[in-house]
Amino acid sequence: MPELPEVETVCLALSKIINYSKVRKIKVFRKDLRWEIRKKFITDLQEDVLIKPYRRGKYILISTLKQKILLIHLGMSGQVKISSNKYNRAKHDHLIINIESKYNKIYSLIYNDPRRFGFIDLFKLKEVEHHFLLKKLGVDPLGNEFNVDYLKKKISNRSKCIKSILMDQTIIAGLGNIYASEILYKAKINPLRSADSLNLKHLKSIITSTKFTLKQSISMGGTSIKDHLQPDGKLGYFVQKLQVYGKKNQNCNNCNNLISMIFINNRSTYFCSNCQK
DNA sequence: CTCCTGACCTGAGTGC
DNA sequence: TGCACTCAGGTCAGGA
Structure with a gap:
């Protein structure tokens, strides 16, 4: 699906609810996305606090209180759904992260991706510049460097x-x-x-x-x-x-x-x- | 280096 | 209804 405007749309929607939300339950239904979700993904992310999402090219990066980055790429058919209702698993839902907002409201972030060309990763904030996928990206077309x-x-x-x-x-x-x-x-x-x-x-x-x-x-x-x-x-x-x-x-x-x-x-x-x- | 191809994967649509 | 085929918003690895 998604090019910059679609990713930015997702990012804007996430930023409205994330804002220092605590990560509660995480459930991985399928880990074999474009790259396999790391074994330690759940234990490393659980009980951390999601601060703020931002976009780099077609990637969504979410900073956390424990100085980590939750990285999301939507590939060709990926989608992030935000739900505050009881969760019913839909086809191609691969991952769900339950978060609790500052005001104790519970949301589910659901990663759905039929073709599984997208992926999710978690790594240390200080490794952002060296991440093998992010380090080679050019300038953002909306920024002043694109001239x-x-x-x-x-x-x-x-x-x-x-x-x-x-x-x-x-x-x-x-x-x-x-x-x-x-x-x-x-x-x-x-x-x-x-x-x-x-x-x-x-x-x-x-x-x-x-x-x-x-x-x-x-x-x-x-x-x-x-x-x-x-x-x-x-x-x-x-x-x-x-x-x-x-x-x-x-x-x-x-x-x-x-x-x-x-x-x-x-x-x-x-x-x-x-x-x- | 640069450039192009094939591969990854599922679903929707088309034509027989 | 079923089967075979093509195409789809991404992008990496590998070979020329």
Whole structure:
């Protein structure tokens, strides 16, 4: 499911309830996710206090009072559900963490993931910078470090096409297949163009469209196509704003040309060959 | 190094 | 109804 706006949506929902909640019961139904959940996961996390969630690329990190980080990645189909009702196990629920808020209210955080491409880990706060998955991540596209100078430096002498560059998590952490298409449509750049053929004006345009598109999607709760729901079960409405993704052979909103679909690195890619040069 | 492919896994949709 | 096949929002390991 999830790219940056969907992960951010989950993070925002979690931050409303976590806020110094004590971890009570933890139940792992399946530990063979993308990586196996560590043996000591339960004993290490139990009775710790979850302080505050934040996002790094498509990862959710939750800091704890015992100086640890609870790391969550949603993979392709992962979802975090927040429930204050009695828990009934649903298909593909792999893990449940019961927490008790400062005001003694009990919530269940439920990790559900049909394809099990996601995972959950717990490690020491001081190891964050060295974590094998986090250490190679590039800049956050919403931050000030994502600017023309940075992008120019990263793509110089790169023959790879610009869409692959946008999806390269070691350059920009958080963009995925939907938003890469949407961003390039808005920037009027053909996804097949090699990165080093772009001029400063193009780069500026990519930066602006990226920030605009992501912010707009976050404000609408992300994009619900198949799996993504906000943790309270609500849909994400950015799907209504999609201009090209999933719209093969439909008319471009700008020029009425038919939208094309091609595969780039085995990922479906949508664009308007008339608007995007 | 860079770049591309295959692999991981389940479910939904399509066509016969 | 059933079967075979394709595709799906991610990303790592391995080979060219």
